[in-house]
Amino acid sequence: MGDTVATTLLAAERAIRNVDDFFAGVFAPLTEWRPVLEAQLEAETASGPITGQRLVELVSAGSHRILDTTERPLYGAGYCASSGIVSEGNPLAWWQGPERSLLASSTFGPGQAAIDLFRLEWYRVPETTGERHVAGPFVDYLCSNEITITSTLPIFVRGEFAGVVCADVLVADLEERLLPQTEEWAGAVLVNVNGRVVVSSDPDLATGDRIADLDALASDGRRLARSTEFPFAIAFPAGE
Structure with missing residues (x-):
């Protein structure tokens, strides 16, 4: 009996290490991107907030790099900016799916829709804690309409919270x-x-x-x- 229990414990430890390794691989490109994006945002917002369209132009290359180079099966990746970064248009610059499609800005729009976006767990928790966060599983009606895990990392500009970089993994994957x-x-x-x-x-x-x-x-x-x-x-x- 003791040998069976010990074998099971070792198997469980291996399984947990596999989970840790998987999510470490999800966060690795986000962590690498963070200082680059923070420097870009600091320069771009030196004279005030930018538009959602300018945000898309600014973060497109970094988001695609994450999707195209990671070994993890990411469904989508991008950056959700705080109101201090984007004052007009969509605060979420996000690419998803096999075609790396840009999520249409008309999905959100200004005002209440953007405020609701900021209330979602994957944004709200890193804003509160200043730490990385894994949200889910949840049905992502915002992006994929699939059961999803969203990993997010807070961004800071001039010492202030400036949004989160994010990556999605479908639970099926x-x-x-x-x-x-x-x-x-x-x-x-x-x-x-x-x-x-x-x-x-x-x-x-x-x-x-x-x-x-x-x-x-x-x-x-x-x-x-x-x-x-x-x-x-x-x-x-x-x-x-």
Whole structure:
């Protein structure tokens, strides 16, 4: 029994490392882009905010570089500016899909729509904490209409919060990347810090389901392996 439990623990640790490695790879190009973009924005806004159209021109190359060079299956990438950066037009410069299509500015527009954009978790949390954030899974009605994970990194200009750089991964693509690495034990479930199921090989739990008490899973014959880098844990069978 001890050998079985030990083997299962090692498998879970490998699975968590795979999750950490995946999201480290998502954040790596965003982290590399951040100082370049911050310098560009500081120069562009020296005399005041810019337009949404100018924002698109400014961040197009950086966004495409992230989408075209990363080994991660990113669905979309771009930058969402604060009101201090963009005063007119769409604050979100975003490219997505196989064609790297620019999200139409008419999707949002000025005023209330832009304010609602700023209230979304992937923007609001980094604005509050000043730290990177992983939001989801959620149905992204804004961009893909798919179940999505959005990774965001705050941008600062002249010491002030200036928005976030972002990258999207569809949960379907995350499943394709991670599940083959976890099939060595049935019933594995990847959950976020709020207990929301992200990826599941348990037929009784689907993406988006909520587990109210992660620690209570232990009483259901499971163990938890928690990431120390990202807001995820894997619930896995305890073994015999």
